[in-house]
Amino acid sequence: MTTTDTAPAIVPSFDSEEHAGRTLAIICSKGSLDMAYPGLIMANAALGEGIETHLFFTFWGFDMINKKTMGDLKFTMLGNTATHMPQGLGGLPGMTAMATSKLKKSSADLDVPEVPDCLEQIVASGGHLWACRMSADMNHLTEDDLYDEVEAIISASDFIEKTAGAQLLFI
């Protein structure tokens, strides 16, 4: 007499229904280096989980997709008590440059790409980039001034419409 092992193999449920149809909308409204990364990293994580992801760049967040500034975002100690340094130091000449290069170095040590490379990876992973109409108009910028992979300049209401039912992150 033979026995048969009928226990099912333990296999991860990668394609569970739980996440089917999940969409994430991320509004990036800040233009400093330290506030650019949270949105980019969360977008990347969501895409890696198979979640449809849309980023909307508005106000200072426009600097993240403006060809002139996207590679040169800065980090400053000024007004940021989380650096745990005397605030007066932040105003000294060269401090912002120093803080920026320190942050860039610690990001690079963790293999976190620079902002333009992050955007490139997000697009390669299927993410969607949208620019805010009002921010473009205020800064007299057109699609030619923006990172090539930005799909379009759209109004806030168009973005809200496009991301109906999405979970939303405002940064």
Place this chain on the structure above:
Amino acid sequence: MPVTTLAGRPIQVNEEGFLTDPDEWDEDLGTALATAIGITLTEEHWKAIRFLRDDFAEQGETATLRRVSTRGGIPVKQLFVLFPQKPAKKLAYVSGLPKPHGCV
């Protein structure tokens, strides 16, 4: 830790099903793991799997997608085609390695 049977032999896995001992892995098992999650392996898949295995042996941790693309030479876009929806986790699973810890 649970033990499951794949490719006709007992394999130690964690509660999700990822191998807990990378040394229990060989290419036959890789094929069985891929089949279990609905992927038929091609030479392109193997290129990614072999990079992940070699890199893990050197670094002691599973490469992120970023690393597979920059060091392994397989574009991120292609990784999403080869291992749809959740490429980092699926690639690690098929390669018999833990999920990557890195965020990018």
